[in-house]
Amino acid sequence: xxxxxxxxxxxxxxxxxxxxxxxxxxxxxxxxxxxxxxxxxxxxxxxxxxxxxxxxxxxxxxxxxxxxxxxxxxxxxxxxxxxxxxxxxxxxxxxxxxxxxxxxxxxxxxxxxxxxxxxxxxxxxxxxxxxxxxxxxxxxxxxxxxxxxxxxxxxxxxxxxxxxxxxx
Amino acid sequence: xxxxxxxxxxxxxxxxxxxxxxxxxxxxxxxxxxxxxxxxxxxxxxxxxxxxxxxxxxxxxxxxxxxxxxxxxxxxxxxx
Numbered sequence: 001x002x003x004x005x006x007x008x009x010x011x012x013x014x015x016x017x018x019x020x021x022x023x024x025x026x027x028x029x030x031x032x033x034x035x036x037x038x039x040x041x042x043x044x045x046x047x048x049x050x051x052x053x054x055x056x057x058x059x060x061x062x063x064x065x066x067x068x069x070x071x072x073x074x075x076x077x078x079x080x081x082x083x084x085x086x087x088x089x090x091x092x093x094x095x096x097x098x099x100x101x102x103x104x105x106x107x108x109x110x111x112x113x114x115x116x117x118x119x120x121x122x123x124x125x126x127x128x129x130x131x132x133x134x135x136x137x138x139x140x141x142x143x144x145x146x147x148x149x150x151x152x153x154x155x156x157x158x159x160x161x162x163x164x165x166x167x168x
Numbered sequence: 169x170x171x172x173x174x175x176x177x178x179x180x181x182x183x184x185x186x187x188x189x190x191x192x193x194x195x196x197x198x199x200x201x202x203x204x205x206x207x208x209x210x211x212x213x214x215x216x217x218x219x220x221x222x223x224x225x226x227x228x229x230x231x232x233x234x235x236x237x238x239x240x241x242x243x244x245x246x247x248x
Contacts, residue, residue: 090195090196090197092195092196092197092200093196093200093211093212093215094196094197094199094200094203094209095197095200097209162203162208163206163208165199165202165203165206166202168186168187168188168198
């Protein structure tokens, strides 16, 4: 192989490494406590949902805000402190306890939000005389927001329930 | 739930063992040893007994419901 090709390929390898995808494939991603990103994602999603409720005629800005929260939320299970089921990394009893408590908090939050949201939307439908289309759009926004809750609350709980251990 | 105090850091320092080496010996992640040493996590009976076995010490020498006496005060008391 010529020296030019060698340099070119090593640069391409380095560029690929910088994307983080090879590390992801090798399961070498450094998991860390993400304390503020879930709060930001939640704020965006809840803000978007509230916007949609306040402006039943134009729910698209709200939908866009929830989508922004969703995009942030999708990265949390990858880089957050909760180790997934069936991954290649060692998941010990401490990791299992953190995961169990975090998902318990997550499911409880989603359940409570569902209960609250259904009654709130029912009330608003009756008070504000929402049309069928508006109600469907509101339900879509609400379901989307619940999914963001499911993505973010476990990471939020796990990140605040424990303090990171410094390396030796 | 009462807090369980431990002397893992002391035993580990005495044997010159790294967190990673101890974690590998008992089959957990090094961070878990850190959480144990800091008192943020109470281990299962199985992990507690594994740790005691690594240090070749009885479990009650490693874990206690009451805080352990500091090494400095134990030495002072022994010198008296």
